[in-house]
Amino acid sequence: MAFANSRNERLYLQLESAFGTINNSSGTATVANGDACRHISASFQFDPQLLDRPDKTGSLGKTAGLAGRGIGQWSISQSVAGSGTAGTAPDCDPILQCAFGKAASVSAGTSVTYALDDNAYSFTGWSFRTSSNVAQRAAAGCIVQEMRFDLGQGIAQWTARGIFKGLVDSIVFASLTTEEKCGLTAFPSEPGSPTTSGNAAKGYIGSFTADGNVMATIQSASIILRNDDDLVYSLGYELPTDIERGLRVAGVEFELKEDDSTAVDNLVTKSRTKAAIDMSMVIGATAGNIWTFSLNDVQLNGLTYNDSSRRWQLGFGGSSANASSITAKDELTLVIT
Amino acid sequence: MEYAFVGSTCVIRGVAELKALGQRVDMADDLAKSVILGNAALIPSFQFDALGFTADELKHYNTPERRMGAPDPFMAKYRKALITLHDNREALKAGRDLPKLAVVKPLEVK
Numbered sequence: 001m002a003f004a005n006s007r008n009e010r011l012y013l014q015l016e017s018a019f020g021t022i023n024n025s026s027g028t029a030t031v032a033n034g035d036a037c038r039h040i041s042a043s044f045q046f047d048p049q050l051l052d053r054p055d056k057t058g059s060l061g062k063t064a065g066l067a068g069r070g071i072g073q074w075s076i077s078q079s080v081a082g083s084g085t086a087g088t089a090p091d092c093d094p095i096l097q098c099a100f101g102k103a104a105s106v107s108a109g110t111s112v113t114y115a116l117d118d119n120a121y122s123f124t125g126w127s128f129r130t131s132s133n134v135a136q137r138a139a140a141g142c143i144v145q146e147m148r149f150d151l152g153q154g155i156a157q158w159t160a161r162g163i164f165k166g167l168v169d170s171i172v173f174a175s176l177t178t179e180e181k182c183g184l185t186a187f188p189s190e191p192g193s194p195t196t197s198g199n200a201a202k203g204y205i206g207s208f209t210a211d212g213n214v215m216a217t218i219q220s221a222s223i224i225l226r227n228d229d230d231l232v233y234s235l236g237y238e239l240p241t242d243i244e245r246g247l248r249v250a251g252v253e254f255e256l257k258e259d260d261s262t263a264v265d266n267l268v269t270k271s272r273t274k275a276a277i278d279m280s281m282v283i284g285a286t287a288g289n290i291w292t293f294s295l296n297d298v299q300l301n302g303l304t305y306n307d308s309s310r311r312w313q314l315g316f317g318g319s320s321a322n323a324s325s326i327t328a329k330d331e332l333t334l335v336i337t
Numbered sequence: 338m339e340y341a342f343v344g345s346t347c348v349i350r351g352v353a354e355l356k357a358l359g360q361r362v363d364m365a366d367d368l369a370k371s372v373i374l375g376n377a378a379l380i381p382s383f384q385f386d387a388l389g390f391t392a393d394e395l396k397h398y399n400t401p402e403r404r405m406g407a408p409d410p411f412m413a414k415y416r417k418a419l420i421t422l423h424d425n426r427e428a429l430k431a432g433r434d435l436p437k438l439a440v441v442k443p444l445e446v447k
Contacts, residue, residue, distance in 0.1 A: 033349070033368065034375010084345025084401060085378040087419050088426075093376070109419030195372040197347045286401045288345055 008130035010194050011039045011076070013094040016122045019243055020141030020165040020182055023124065027185030029138075031126055036194030037091030039078045040157065042127055044139040046072035046167035048238075069238055071231055072164040074125060074142055079200035080149060080156035082289035082336045086110055090336065091196055094123040095160050099144040099225055100334070101245075111337045116250070116329040120229070120243035125164075128190035136190070140182035141165025143229050143243055149283070149293065152220035156203035156283045156291075163231055166239045179239055201284030201291065208254065210298075211270065211277035213263035219313060221254035221281055223293045225332060250332035251320040252279060252295055258305070258312040267316070271300035276322060287337070294333045297322040338437075339363050341385035343418040344378025345401045355379075357399040358415075359390060366435070373422075374429050380421050383438040388414045388421075 012035040014023050023030045048070030057063060082090045087109040090096070097103055102117035125139045142164040149158045166180055170187040208218040228246030233239075258264060270277055276297035283291040302317035321331040340362050342355040349355070349372055353362040361382055364372075373379055394414070398407045404415065425435055 032371040032375060034372045034377065036350075036375070083376045083378065084347075085343065085376075085419065085422070087423055088344070088376050088378055091376055106423065108423035109416050191371075193350050193352050193368060193372070195347065195349045195375055195377050197344060197376050197378065199346055286345070287404065288401060 002131045002133065004129050004131065004134045009039075009042070010036055010128045010190065011042050012036050012126035012128065012191070012194070013092065014124045014126070015094040015097055016124055016141070019120070019122045020240065022138055022140050022168065022182045022184055024183045024185075027183065029184055029188040031124075031138075031188060031191060033191040033193045033195045035126070036191070036196050037078065038081070038196050039076060042074070042076045042125065044072060044074045044125060044127060044137055044164070044167055046070060046139070046164075069233060070166075071240060072139055072167055073161070074139055074164050075159065075161040076125065077157060077159040080158055080203070080283055080291060081198045081200045082284070082291065084198035084286070084288040086288045086337055087112065088197070088288065090198060092158075095144060095147070096334070097121050098123050098142070098162075099147040099160065099227070100332075101227075101248075111335050113336075114334040116248065116332060118245060118329070120245050122165075122243060132190065136170040136187060138168045138182070138184075138187075139164045139166075140168060141231065141240065143227075143231065145227055145229060147225045149223045149281075149291070150220070151203055151206055151208070151222070151281055151283055152218070153203040156201045156206075162229075165231060177238070179237065198289060199286070201286075201289050203283065205285050206282040206291075207280075208282075209280045210263070211266055211279070213266065215254075215256055215263060215267075217257035217259065219255045219257065221252065223250070223252055223281055223295070223332070225250045248331070249320050250295060251318060252281070252298060253315075253317045253319070255306070255313050255315045258314045264314070267300060268303065268314070271303040271316060271319075274299045279321075290337045292335045292337065294335070295321040296324055296330050296332070338366060338369065338435075339382040340369055340379040341382040342379055343385070343415075343422055347372075347377050347379075349377065357395075358404075359385065359395045359399065369435065370429055373426055373435075378419075378422055380418065380425060381435060381438070384421050384425075384436065385418065388417055390414055 049068035051068035052065040145162040147160040231240035234241040304315040
């Protein structure tokens with residue numbers, strides 16, 4: 001009997017060509033070495049509903065129910081790591097595309113830009129573990145409901161979470177229905193040479209600019225992108241068949257040391273007046289791994305005064321960015337250079 | 338075919354750990370296609386050689402940290418390497434093959 005060590009897991013991400021269908025060629029999965037990416041943790045939980053028959057039986061006892069519909073929940077965290085090559089997307093590109101709703105725009109040798117759009121994208125998350133005899137899993141039809149990037153700690157990290165259509169699993173594969181197999185005719189072996197690129201960025205190397213002022217006393221900051229998206233069912237299907245897009249909110253939370261500068265006074269004033277300001281956060285300093293987040297028309301919210309450390313700190317929580325017009329999609333832009 | 342590395346770091350499990358500009362790795366075409374499409378910064382070594390990096394440049398500017406502030410002539414070559422990488426990747430995405438070194442046979446003199 002072999003146990004499965006937690007660290008002996010490799011994660012692969014594939015942007016799906018069609019929602020909930022694992023990319024395949026005549027039923028054979030096309031997951032490849034280049035789809036691998038390093039990760040801190042990946043969770044794919046799938047537990048179909050248990051449908052109890054509501055009719056009276058004439059006795060007080062409960063009888064066995066039926067397996068019903070289910071939606072999976074996933075979460076992934078990784079170090080913030082660009083490809084290390086300017087103009088080449090990071091390994092986590094499929095998740096970024098799904099979160100932003102748009103493919104990256106690449107400027108050869110210079111930058112990769114993620115801008116917001118209304119497209120509904122999904123990805124397949126593969127978890128291959130050692131030994132190969134334990135369950136190998138593929139979560140099909142993953143959509144991103146929240147993505148969060150954190151500045152301030154040793155290694156910068158991001159976390160994302162969302163829901164997915166169905167979990168294909170090597171142990172139960174043979175007993176799954178065609179619908180549950182999500183396009184596959186067999187569960188694949190792991191690619192032989194998983195390939196990952198780039199170094200992690202230091203979370204304390206970067207900058208934070210608010211309303212044109214560089215805020216050097218920033219202690220921590222997070223960029224958050226939330227998509228109020230859901231998966232929907234069609235009559236005749238056990239698993240979701242489509243993505244419904246809802247309200248998109250990009251925002252920022254941050255904490256800084258309070259001082260008597262005009263830059264800090266300005267933020268306190270703007271949090272009261274709700275006058276919109278532009279902000280940007282940069283993580284990293286090495287080419288191919290510099291992440292610049294630009295937030296448009298942020299309305300500061302949730303000002304708190306915190307005296308739990310030696311110096312007073314000001315916290316601004318849950319401040320949302322806004323599009324510059326009803327047709328613009330410029331609340332948040334990410335450029336990796 | 339032989340490939341040269343133009344990125345920062347890249348691990349191709351069981352094949353190579355790439356850390357330096359110009360580091361060479363020999364691999365099958367199918368694997369090369371897969372990893373280049375998957376964001377590995379590799380170009381065929383004959384394309385790399387054609388860029389004309391000097392031994393000194395490859396010694397002094399072989400990591401991203403060392404490339405910060407590198408002289409313009411070197412950065413111009415490095416930028417061409419990245420554009421070559423981009424063009425190769427776009428070709429692969431479009432279903433074409435990576436460029437191959439053309440072998441020109443001498444004309445037979447009868």
